[in-house]
Amino acid sequence: MVCGKCGKKLKKDENFCSVCGYYNDPKEETLEEDNNSINEEIFDEIKDDDEIDENEFDEVINANLINGMNIQDNEEINEFNTSHISNKKELTNFKDDRLVEAFTGEDYKWIIRRPVNIYAFLLSWIYFLYRKMYIIGILGLVITGLVCRFLTSYIIPYAIIVMILSGLLFNPIYRLYANIRIKSIKKHNYGIDDFTLEQICSEKGGTNLILTLIIFFIFLLIMIRSYYSFSINTENTKFWTENSENKANCISIARSNYRLLNDAEVSGILEDSVCNVRKTNSTKSYDVYLKISNKETSTYRIIYFKDEKGTVSIEGLRINLEDLQEKNKNSTISEEELQILNRTLEIRNEYSKIYDASKEEDLLIKKRKNKSEKTDYIITKDEIQR
Secondary structure: OEOOOOOOEOOOOOOEOOOOOOEOOHHHHHHHHHHHHHHHHHHHHHOOOOOOOHHHHHHHHHHHHHHOOOOOOHHHHHHHHHHHHHHHHHHHHHHHHHHHHHHHOOOHHHHHOOOOOHHHHHHOHHHHHHOOOHHHHHHHHHHHHHHHHHOHHHHHHHHHHHHHHHHHHHHHHHHHHHHHHHHHHHHHOOOOOHHHHHHHHHHHOOOOHHHHHHHHHHHHHHHHHHHHHHHOOOOOHHHHHHHHHHHHHHHHHHHHHHHOOOOOOOOOEEEEEEEEEEEEOOEEEEEEEEEEEEOOOOEEEEEEEEEEOOEEEEEOOOOOHHHHHHHHHOOOOOHHHHHHHHHHHHHHHHHHHHHHHHHHHHHHHHOOOOOOOOOEEEEEHHHHHO
């Protein structure tokens, strides 16, 4: 008696195969023996008949095979046929499983038998590369690089999402990948014995640590180079030097002028400040605007400090802006008040203009599209009061 799944010869009364563990039903063996004896009887009856050729002989055997099996009804015939087809299918699956195991190599139990892959969860795109899924791995590293470069604030949520999806989806993706690769291998190596086919699957699949390290090392070099060229502009060091000096001077002047608010009889809470650098030939002067909030009137006032040849002039509104606007609306405003109103609105507009210009300059610098001297700065409350 031989195993119906792997073909190993079994001992007498041995039903479970010691190689593959398949259960061999003794009834199936009895049916096979009965078939052989029936064929022998048929052959003895017609072997002397010269008029029957081989094809006719096969047809007689097939016609008498089922009729002489002592099967009592059609259900036994169907059971026999179903068992025969099932065994054939199981044998094919067993063979494919051996090829999948050979292709997968190490970590087979984590990939084939478990829903979550802890290695893919921890290493994400690196593990895809390690398992020779180079297209997915390289594409993932490119996306990671773009997120790190342009969407810095989303790095942590991006990393968490990638880790979770990698852990959950790697195994089914790899199983699909393995089946496609094995099908291609079988197609290009048709007729080769199973042992050689397993060897080919083992070579084509498995892992590749060296190439993974090379690809990841190249990725790190590109990322470091990108950040280095962005943070340290070696092409225009003059720009960074002037930028640092201008920012330092703006903060120093804003601090000095902030201390003069009490002498100027200006009360309120400092919000922030802006500074504009005015270049005249080889000299520079600075226009500083402090934004002060007044809790009593719930309004803002802009205090303007003009640095001109070492002297400081202060301009600002000492009365409620809304009151002046209301008087102007009702045509009850005096000429002096109208001048104050117009100048105050002009100062406030200049403040907004410098604030927006500074934001735009920072954006261009971040994109490395601005290598000229930065002239507009936003100075925070903490920088002034530090």
